[in-house]
Amino acid sequence: xxxxxxxxxxxxxxxxxxxxxxxxxxxxxxxxxxxxxxxxxxxxxxxxxxxxxxxxxxxxxxxxxxxxxxxxxxxxxxxxxxxxxxxxxxxxxxxxxxxxxxxxxxxxxxxxxxxxxxxxxxxxxxxxxxxxxxxxxxxxxxxxxxxxxxxxxxxxxxxxxxxxxxxxxxxxxxxxxxxxxxxxxxxxxxxxxxxxxxxxxxxxxxxxxxxxxxxxxxxxxxxxxxxxxxxxxxxxxxxxxxxxxxxxxxxxxxxxxxxxxxxxxxxxxxxxxxxxxxxxxxxxxxxxxxxxxxxxxxxxxxxxxxxxxxxxxxxxxxxxxxxxxxxxxxxxxxxxxxxxxxxxxxxxxxxxxxxxxxxxxxxxxxxxxxxxxxxxxxxxxxxxxxxxxxxxxxxxxxxxxxxxxxxxxxxxxxxxxxxxxxxxxxxxxxxxxxx
Amino acid sequence: xxxxxxxxxxxxxxxxxxxxxxxxxxxxxxxxxxxxxxxxxxxxxxxxxxxxxxxxxxxxxxxxxxxxxxxxxxxxxxxxxxxxxxxxxxxxxxxxxxxxxxxxxxxxxxxxxxxxxxxxxxxxxxxxxxxxxxxxxxxxxxx
Numbered sequence: 207x208x209x210x211x212x213x214x215x216x217x218x219x220x221x222x223x224x225x226x227x228x229x230x231x232x233x234x235x236x237x238x239x240x241x242x243x244x245x246x247x248x249x250x251x252x253x254x255x256x257x258x259x260x261x262x263x264x265x266x267x268x269x270x271x272x273x274x275x276x277x278x279x280x281x282x283x284x285x286x287x288x289x290x291x292x293x294x295x296x297x298x299x300x301x302x303x304x305x306x307x308x309x310x311x312x313x314x315x316x317x318x319x320x321x322x323x324x325x326x327x328x329x330x331x332x333x334x335x336x337x338x339x340x341x342x343x344x345x346x347x348x349x350x351x352x353x354x355x356x357x358x359x360x361x362x363x364x365x366x367x368x369x370x371x372x373x374x375x376x377x378x379x380x381x382x383x384x385x386x387x388x389x390x391x392x393x394x395x396x397x398x399x400x401x402x403x404x405x406x407x408x409x410x411x412x413x414x415x416x417x418x419x420x421x422x423x424x425x426x427x428x429x430x431x432x433x434x435x436x437x438x439x440x441x442x443x444x445x446x447x448x449x450x451x452x453x454x455x456x457x458x459x460x461x462x463x464x465x466x467x468x469x470x471x472x473x474x475x476x477x478x479x480x481x482x483x484x485x486x487x488x489x490x491x492x493x494x495x496x497x498x499x500x501x502x503x504x505x506x507x508x509x510x511x512x513x514x515x516x517x518x519x520x521x522x523x524x525x526x527x528x529x530x531x532x533x534x535x536x537x538x539x540x541x542x543x544x545x546x547x548x549x550x551x552x553x554x555x556x557x558x559x560x561x562x563x564x565x566x567x568x569x570x571x572x573x574x575x576x577x578x579x580x581x582x583x584x585x586x587x588x589x590x591x592x593x594x595x596x597x598x599x600x601x602x603x604x605x606x607x608x609x610x611x612x613x614x615x616x617x618x619x620x621x622x623x624x625x626x627x628x629x630x631x632x633x634x635x636x637x638x639x640x641x
Numbered sequence: 642x643x644x645x646x647x648x649x650x651x652x653x654x655x656x657x658x659x660x661x662x663x664x665x666x667x668x669x670x671x672x673x674x675x676x677x678x679x680x681x682x683x684x685x686x687x688x689x690x691x692x693x694x695x696x697x698x699x700x701x702x703x704x705x706x707x708x709x710x711x712x713x714x715x716x717x718x719x720x721x722x723x724x725x726x727x728x729x730x731x732x733x734x735x736x737x738x739x740x741x742x743x744x745x746x747x748x749x750x751x752x753x754x755x756x757x758x759x760x761x762x763x764x765x766x767x768x769x770x771x772x773x774x775x776x777x778x779x780x781x782x783x784x
Contacts, residue, residue, distance in 0.1 A: 588648075591678045591680060619651070622703070
């Protein structure tokens with residue numbers, strides 16, 4: 207028998223969920239039309255009026271929003287309410303210095319944290335648990351989201367943030383953490399570090415882990431479960447819609463329940479934009495039904511997945527999404543951070559390098575390796591090794607500042623990066639992220 | 642004065658040095674002196690050759706090659722001769738970036754090749770202290 211944070215809604219009959227969604231979408235579209243000029247223009251261009259949206263069935267009439275729209279609207283263009291009502295921002299890294307900044311009213315924060323609380327309770331969390339949050343805190347949504355959810359559940363919350371693994375392990379063991387929240391690769395790393403420190407899986411008190419923000423496989427799940435002696439739950443979200451907790455796994459571990467009372471999900475054909483029938487694979491699109499600060503309608507996530515309405519043994523009636531099966535753009539998630547090749551190109555050009563590069567991403571011991579091979583330019587070449595190394599260092603620093611993570615830079619002679627049919631192969635992802 | 646060294650960027654992979662040397666030899670150029678500086682990631686090949694233009698062309702086919710002025714100072718065949726040279730430079734506060742050496746029967750002995758910040762000043766103090774330095778002209782026609 208499963209535990210629920212908000213049983214009534216989490217197990218509500220389909221008709222009830224639909225009724226709530228229909229009620230919310232009518233209000234939300236009207237609100238957005240009146241308060242977000244950027245989206246009003248898009249609707250006007252498409253010839254859609256708020257009164258055309260009478261139920262969620264009409265959502266397909268609305269225009270899409272993409273990351274490009276968010277960049278164009280940066281920073282305040284998609285704000286949904288007066289700034290005086292906004293209490294928080296969260297942000298992701300972004301191309302050409304323009305980041306995605308999402309705004310939250312206090313109500314938005316509360317609903318987001320409730321979504322995270324549902325995930326924690328679905329993973330077996332109660333107010334007797336000690337919940338170690340080892341996602342990054344700050345602009346990244348991982349730490350703040352799970353931290354808030356853990357508070358809502360009433361867990362003793364350890365706001366560890368990421369990094370400093372020795373201290374993570376000390377607090378985990380000394381305070382008897384029972385739930386761990388972090389990226390799957392960091393969970394795997396903590397598992398290895400525990401083993402290196404001489405601990406066996408049964409030595410810790412952990413029972414569950416809530417892991418997300420990057421793709422991971424079933425194989426990795428089994429490894430983490432074994433090394434930590436826990437049950438590992440997936441969680442999904444994106445800054446644009448709120449953060450983690452848009453969808454979460456239950457004990458069935460067979461897809462993530464989407465919090466449908468707050469988010470309406472569609473699957474579309476990424477090429478035509480057409481809505482696909484249930485059960486088909488396509489791009490996931492979210493409409494936030496009640497967000498006030500950053501109310502995105504039909505936001506294209508670029509994640510490819512499948513939705514399933516099969517009855518779940520946990521009793522929840524929310525639709526389930528598969529783990530993302532790929533992307534419909536060229537974004538990579540490396541160590542939990544979103545990386546676009548265009549960002550790398552921007553840095554290279556700014557630093558005076560030709561835009562000839564190759565990104566190699568791999569996974570060693572469950573951690574992402576991130577190498578960038580860059581063709582060196584004659585202007586920067588020197589017979590002095592120390593000068594070439596200084597170029598390498600400053601390029602690494604510029605990359606870290608743009609991407610939020612530091613790649614290993616390898617300078618190579620010009621025209622030596624592999625090209626296929628004249629076109630350079632920009633990304634080699636050797637990780638097997640999708641089963 | 643000074644002599645011209647060719648410097649080339651090498652990827653740190655098996656075969657890149659052989660590739661460079663092959664290119665030089667295929668161009669019919671004689672290698673007079675060679676040094677390779679390496680890091681875990683890349684190497685810098687430095688050579689003194691009989692034909693700078695031809696060598697540069699040959700190496701530029703697949704990597705970056707550029708000319709670097711360096712000084713070549715004759716060493717006597719006795720203990721402490723390199724020390725004498727370095728002492729002279731140190732007294733003049735001239736920084737030496739790197740050093741390698743070669744011997745040549747035709748040029749009558751051993752030479753140390755040095756990359757310094759201020760070539761003119763380095764040559765002046767070395768010559769003033771009785772040290773012989775080579776110019777590109779000294780190397781001409783010598784194979």
